[in-house]
Amino acid sequence: MNDVVLSLSAVVKRFGDNEVLRGVSLDLHRHEVVCLIGSSGSGKSTLLRCANLLESVDAGSVTLFGQSLMDDRVDPDLVRRHIGMVFQSFNLFPHLSVLDNILIGPVYALKRKRSDVRSEALELLARIGLADRADEYPDRLSGGQQQRVAIVRSLAMQPALLLLDEVTSALDPTLVGEVLDLLADLARQGTTMLIATHEMNFARDVAHRVAYLDSGVLVEQGTPEEIFTKPQHASTRAFLERVR
């Protein structure tokens, strides 16, 4: 297939003696939603961070649009402008208004004119029903609202793909729905996403492909149907047993 956006091949990551990723290979195609599942500490977050070079890779390679990111001449800042990332703890900038949180990337990383981006940002906020909160500070918003703003913040960069790191894990159960709905919305519009998640129902409904990670090894991947109804490996079965 030639529409591979992001490709990880045999990626190894160690923290000291601890091998967190042991040769993980995974392709992400355009318009595809891949859900990474696995227990805490299985390496999901590290995998996402290796994908946008927040963590260095010890062996193997990461490729974006067919270009190896392991090349010395690659500027990580330029790479990250094409890859949106959303975190478990939102990480909105508390000293900036909601609007400025969204503008900071396009204005200071892409050097676009503030007045041009402003209307786009307000449009994005309107899509998540928060246009009237543009001038408020993040701490005035609920967790669900903050996380939706964080998603919009990364969308404002018009990235080629989104990496989402357990984006509902820090939320009140009552607020999880609004965030997952937004993600499902984005999936319908063809946003390419790699999603680390504990929300199995969401993965089943929205993902095109599900990958199960266990202790840094990508045990198996397949359609939600394949993974959730007839998992091939014992460890996958055991994991799904436990989360059910």
Added chain:
Amino acid sequence: MSLETDASASDGPPNLFAPRRRRLFVGRRGVVASTLSSVVLLAAIVAVFYLAPGGAQVRYYFFNPHNMWVSFVGDPGKGLSSVGLGILTNIWMFLLCEVLILVFGLLIASVRMSQSAVLFPLRVLSTVYTDVFRGIPVLLVMFIVGFGIPELGLGFLSHQSPAVYGCITLTVTYSAYVAEVYRAGLYSVPNGQLLAARSLGLTHASTMRRVILPQAIRTVIPPLLNDFISLQKDTALVSTLGAIEAVRAAQIYDSTEFNSSSYVVAALLFLALTIPLTRFTDRLIARDRARRLAGSQ
């Protein structure tokens, strides 16, 4: 071993009154207690001052109103410098130094935290710098700068007034402290902020300027003000280089008139400068604390 919470309910309502000997300290009665203790303490201090065997001498040599006034305004005829004018030197010194220190300290902190490969030698230098100048007493630096630079024969640089060498000394030493304060402040910003900014593709410099620094400034202001309070006092150290500031003027008065009331005048003038800043700093800290407590519930 009963786990019931109302085990005592059968004995009637519990006694909630403080025992008699503690009643003075409970609730609104506390005001009475605090007034009483203040009066007693004040009386004790005054009594020691008046009843001590050398009390009268101390009052004459340190708190003599006439000498206090003359030393405050000075007397050019007798060659007495005015302590009141001297303090102006202290004031312009610390005003100038504060600005220089804020800029220089931030520069050192940013170099020390930089990641650029090119800046490696400067990074090492800034680490050595903060280690050295936090470790040497200000007084020694004052001597080294104040007597050393003139000896170097560097033309313009070697022909400055003692007050200028004092400013150089204070800027150089306090910048080392302030750089560390900045650094602590920058590290106090949660790592997630850095990750979020970098994943938006912001450069390290942009991230520092737009995201980390604005958040660090808030936490850094109270400790910075604390350093500035000691800076205000340490301007007195230029007296050792012969600059006529408040303390030097007071010394001159004491050695000519054999009365130390001039020192008390200098002390009062320093207090007049530092107390507003101390009060202001305390208020900021209290406000910051209130904000944090409100945030974390």
